[in-house]
Amino acid sequence: MRTRQPTTTLEDQPMPVRAKLAAAWTSFMFLYAYVDILNFFTPGVVEDILDGRVFEFALSQTFSTAALTLMAVPIFMVILSMTLPAGVNRIANLIVASLYVPVTVFNVVGASWLYFYGLGIVLEVFLLALILRYAWTWPRTAPSATMATSPDPETVRAQQQA
8 A cells, every 4th residue: 555645846837828818807807897896885876876877977878888898808808818819919918908007097086985996996907917017028939940040942942943
């Protein structure tokens, strides 16, 4: 009978940048939605919604479409972060995360519960900063040694024709 040897360290496998980005966008999306859901428990919010207002905006199809669009972007960034080619992926993440920083900070305007919204915004901006960092520091591969030493196609063609 064998005794089991205790493992002293866990193997820390590297995480692909795409997975880091998708996880960060997923976390951002859940946090963004959850802050909005918890906001319903702020006194007066539900009454304002029943009266047709959210913050200073009248509830309308335009407002709801804008709100859906604001939520759909991070939702789509989850899948786009996993599927876009690396170069396009990096640029898309840099642009979208940069645009969402001011959108996120705007949510504190007119907030009555500053600790609640302040914490939500700090956490959301932290996730956006992670996304920007992951995208900005996306690893690059060096050209392989065979590519650097292989002749250009024109030289090979000229040698084959001779």
